[in-house]
Amino acid sequence: MSTTKTMKTTRAKSTTRKTAVTTYVAVSNNIYFDGFSYRVRASVNGTKYSKNFSSKKKAYAFRKELLGGK
Numbered sequence: 001m002s003t004t005k006t007m008k009t010t011r012a013k014s015t016t017r018k019t020a021v022t023t024y025v026a027v028s029n030n031i032y033f034d035g036f037s038y039r040v041r042a043s044v045n046g047t048k049y050s051k052n053f054s055s056k057k058k059a060y061a062f063r064k065e066l067l068g069g070k
Contacts, residue, residue: 030067031059042066 024032030042037052038059049066053059 027056028060028063030063031056040066 022034024034024039027033027038030040032039032041033056037054038056039050039052040059040063041048041050042063043049044066051062053062
């Protein structure tokens with residue numbers, strides 16, 4: 001008597017990874033809020049600036065310094 005064994009093949013489960021996408025909300029011209037920090041993004045004479053701040057006051061001060069008092 002011969003017995004034959006059958007092998008089951010199982011597929012490796014693939015998992016999809018979700019990466020968090022940061023959503024910025026415009027607070028003012030050149031200032032955005034992501035829920036935790038404020039980001040100032042501006043271009044002056046072709047040079048792009050992008051910097052994060054912990055407070056809105058610091059972000060406004062940096063923008064004022066950067067854009068020359070706008």
